[in-house]
Amino acid sequence: MKAVRIYEFGTPEVLRIEEVEKPAPGPGEILLKHEMIGVNFAETLFRRGLYGRGGEVEFPTILGLEAAGVVEEVGGGVESLKPGDHVSAFFRTPSGYAEYSVLRAELALPIPQDLPWEIAAAFPIQGLTAHFLVHFMHNTHPGQIVLIHAVAGGVGLLATQMAKNAGARVIGTCSTEEKAEIARGMGADDIILYTQKDFAEEARRLTDGRGVDLILDSVGAATFEKGVELLAPFGQIILFGSASGVVPRAKPQHLMVRSRTISGFWLNTLRDQPLLAQEGSKEVLSQWMQGKLKFTIEGVYPLEEVQEVHRRLEGRQTHGKLLMKP
Structure with a gap:
């Protein structure tokens, strides 16, 4: 599968498109085929070694904190999801900049089958953060x-x-x-x-x-x-x-x-309370479906243009969500 990996921290030029082995789900996990990938400013900090696991990263490593797609395979013991289900995901371990990812089933956020992929990939990090700030905290x-x-x-x-x-x-x-x-x-x-x-x-x-x-x-x-x-x-x-x-x-x-x-407030807290995250995602999507919430999507780029996407984010040239399609 295609994936974006880095072998060192640095400028956008360290981002490499490579062919890597497609992962397989273990017990309690799902294999997710990405249809759309969300891009966040935090990922530019991660690329520079200034965010989260900066001192603990084993190179090469894949970037990406959120994506949306179709469940392709489920591991043993997974009963909440099945192949063909549509889900959004915000990852505990960065793995979104790729065609596939593996994640714990409880960290997947079920979404309606007819939800546009652009919304499905745009809402997890920004939407859940806003929701929990305004309505939970x-x-x-x-x-x-x-x-x-x-x-x-x-x-x-x-x-x-x-x-x-x-x-x-x-x-x-x-x-x-x-x-x-x-x-x-x-x-x-x-x-x-x-x-x-x-x-x-x-x-x-x-x-x-x-x-x-x-x-x-x-x-x-x-x-x-x-x-x-x-x-x-x-x-x-x-x-x-x-x-x-x-x-x-x-x-x-x-x-x-x-x-x-x-x-x-730190969104990572929700990764340890997945039921709370799932309830929050239902509320956010409900507001969108009722026309009470608008997501500003600035552009969808091919995965191969990831370096340019990072340059735009770092240059503060954006006024909406940037997405990538694998």
Whole structure:
């Protein structure tokens, strides 16, 4: 089968298309034939040795955290799935950039047979992250004010729609007017261009000094401390990334003053609670099927163009999900 492997960390040029042996499922596993592959910024970090298992990787290794396809074969003891079933998957061990993969059956997310492959590959990582941020880690409800950093990113656009569907007001931050227009198109009420204004000062002005009830922060060091101060009484900040660097140590006593909460979320946690992931996927797909949720698919590329796909992601040239077809 075709697969994208790396033999060392580095630039997009380390990504190689190779013929490798097709895997076989063991007990409790399924063999998945990929119809569409999701591409994520985290995979560019993994390629550079800056993410997850950076110090533990055995080369050569396949990249890729999510895919969707058809179950081709099941291993012994698998009763929940059968050949021909359609599933989405987010992998415990990167293996998505290939024609086939093997994964534990309980980590597969069953999907409707008529679900477009583009949606099936686009929703697992970004859709589940947004869902659990808005509806599980926090009980977002009418009257609340939610501030979303990187609002025009994949998770940001989905979280915006979910928060609006829950009746909240959404304030988003981004760098350009072009991105602001995209976020407004998905329902964001107010946009702060952090390249022009201090996001915390502007958010206080927009809320008449009240502050916000929830902050979704994937930026980290550059926004975290100001975000904590921006929280309204009983407000919560959820850290789910650190694009600008690791956040400084928080002072728990400082949180007591306004009964504020700091939380963290990492999608990998769901890999140890597959039933929770499956319930979340049903909710996300239900919103999409009801027309309440839009996924922005920017383009579908052949697997052979993986180097260019990574360059586009790293160059911040994208405004939607990038997919690859094996």
